[in-house]
Amino acid sequence: MEKTIALLPGDGIGKEVLKVTVDVLKAIEEHFHHQFQFQYGLIGGDAIDQTGTPLPDETVEICKNADAVLLGAVGGPKWDSNPPALRPEKGLLGIRKQLDLYANLRPIITFQSLLDESALKREYIDGVDFIVVRELTGGLYFGEPSERITKDGEEGAVDTLIYKRSEIKRIIVSAFEMASKRRKHVTSVDKANVLETSRLWREIAEEVAKDYPDVTLEHMLVDNAAMQLINAPKRFDVIVTENMFGDILSDEASMITGSLGMLPSASLSSTGLHLYEPVHGSAPDIAGQNIANPTAMILSAAMMLRHSFDLENEAKVLEDAVNQVLQSGKRTADLAKGGPSISTEQLAEEIKAIIAKSQTVSK
Ligand SMILES: NC(=O)c1ccc[n+]([C@@H]2O[C@H](COP(=O)([O-])OP(=O)(O)OC[C@H]3O[C@@H](n4cnc5c(N)ncnc54)[C@H](O)[C@@H]3O)[C@@H](O)[C@H]2O)c1
Ligand SMILES: CC(C)[C@H](C(=O)O)[C@@H](O)C(=O)O
Ligand SMILES: [Mg+2]
Numbered sequence: 001m002e003k004t005i006a007l008l009p010g011d012g013i014g015k016e017v018l019k020v021t022v023d024v025l026k027a028i029e030e031h032f033h034h035q036f037q038f039q040y041g042l043i044g045g046d047a048i049d050q051t052g053t054p055l056p057d058e059t060v061e062i063c064k065n066a067d068a069v070l071l072g073a074v075g076g077p078k079w080d081s082n083p084p085a086l087r088p089e090k091g092l093l094g095i096r097k098q099l100d101l102y103a104n105l106r107p108i109i110t111f112q113s114l115l116d117e118s119a120l121k122r123e124y125i126d127g128v129d130f131i132v133v134r135e136l137t138g139g140l141y142f143g144e145p146s147e148r149i150t151k152d153g154e155e156g157a158v159d160t161l162i163y164k165r166s167e168i169k170r171i172i173v174s175a176f177e178m179a180s181k182r183r184k185h186v187t188s189v190d191k192a193n194v195l196e197t198s199r200l201w202r203e204i205a206e207e208v209a210k211d212y213p214d215v216t217l218e219h220m221l222v223d224n225a226a227m228q229l230i231n232a233p234k235r236f237d238v239i240v241t242e243n244m245f246g247d248i249l250s251d252e253a254s255m256i257t258g259s260l261g262m263l264p265s266a267s268l269s270s271t272g273l274h275l276y277e278p279v280h281g282s283a284p285d286i287a288g289q290n291i292a293n294p295t296a297m298i299l300s301a302a303m304m305l306r307h308s309f310d311l312e313n314e315a316k317v318l319e320d321a322v323n324q325v326l327q328s329g330k331r332t333a334d335l336a337k338g339g340p341s342i343s344t345e346q347l348a349e350e351i352k353a354i355i356a357k358s359q360t361v362s363k
Contacts, residue, residue, distance in 0.1 A: 011287075016288075067309070073277070146160060163197050205219065265278065291332060
């Protein structure tokens with residue numbers, strides 16, 4: 001199979017985890033006789049430094065001409081004092097908007113070999129398998145105005161939480177579609193006791209539910225959801241929620257698996273061009289040390305193989321390889337609890353070695 005993959009490394013550990021993920025993909029390419037063309041693009045702080053903007057037009061073009069996009073992470077203290085339009089995060093929001101990546105899927109699955117590494121008790125998390133469907137191109141992140149204002153003669157600031165009916169409907173439909181292929185349970189998370197956008201969200205969720213009689217819909221307030229993720233994570237199948245709630249809840253949920261470095265994601269659009277990115281950020285505190293956990297990025301690449309290229313077997317081989325390394329007890333520092341650890345590159349080497357020994361199944 002011939003595919004073009006746009007690579008946007010970004011900043012900090014984004015560069016490190018994407019680099020080793022490309023090596024792993026090259027191992028898949030070689031072992032399964034595919035041809036992957038890699039096209040690099042600038043985004044985030046890196047792009048600001050080199051071009052003066054966090055999302056150069058050329059990067060958007062590279063993405064649009066590719067079959068899928070892999071993104072590392074953006075941001076860092078170097079750019080923290082930049083004005084809003086020149087923050088690295090603007091590049092990330094820009095690419096999400098320009099490619100209309102409205103559905104961000106963040107699967108939370110516990111690994112048997114990491115049950116004791118989680119912040120939660122083994123019996124609470126053994127068998128956790130749910131997915132956060134986060135709305136990614138609306139809400140507070142994109143609402144206007146978002147600026148400094150004067151209120152009652154004082155300096156203030158305003159952000160706007162705004163959703164159109166169509167934006168809510170399409171993400172809720174995505175969640176129901178997903179649930180109908182899973183355990184048929186949707187938890188719609190909102191703050192309907194306070195927010196009008198949440199009350200509209202709830203109304204639309206009820207309307208969409210009528211088209212899916214086999215799927216159970218429950219509504220849950222976001223504060224309760226934050227608690228239930230810790231108290232009873234196994235109760236969830238598909239969680240659907242707006243942009244910011246999804247951002248916060250998914251970082252919280254990562255601790256069920258043991259580390260933020262374990263969570264992959266897929267950002268899907270209706271155009272068929274999708275972007276795959278780890279849930280974590282550029283982690284300036286550990287950048288440049290070759291100690292970041294590349295699993296989230298590697299598993300994001302597995303999601304790409306499955307969703308964008310229909311390479312189910314290759315995706316499984318990659319996921320099994322990650323599992324086998326974990327089972328062997330080898331851990332990056334985030335999971336090693338102060339014990340012996342391996343580097344970002346060593347983990348990728350272990351995965352490559354397993355891929356090389358895997359069975360080739362021709363499609
Ligand atoms: N998708 C993205 O590009 C993205 C996501 C989140 C944050 N950010 C940006 O990243 C920068 C840092 O943000 P932050 O520190 O709040 O969040 P972060 O996700 O970068 O890091 C949070 C904590 O988790 C650890 N961590 C994260 N990923 C890890 C990995 N793969 N392996 C081991 N440890 C890992 C970090 O060391 C840090 O202690 C900010 O500029 C923020 O805007 C970008
Ligand atoms: C960096 C930031 C804008 C981003 C978000 O909030 O969407 C990040 O936290 C994420 O989860 O991808
Ligand atoms: Mg986040």
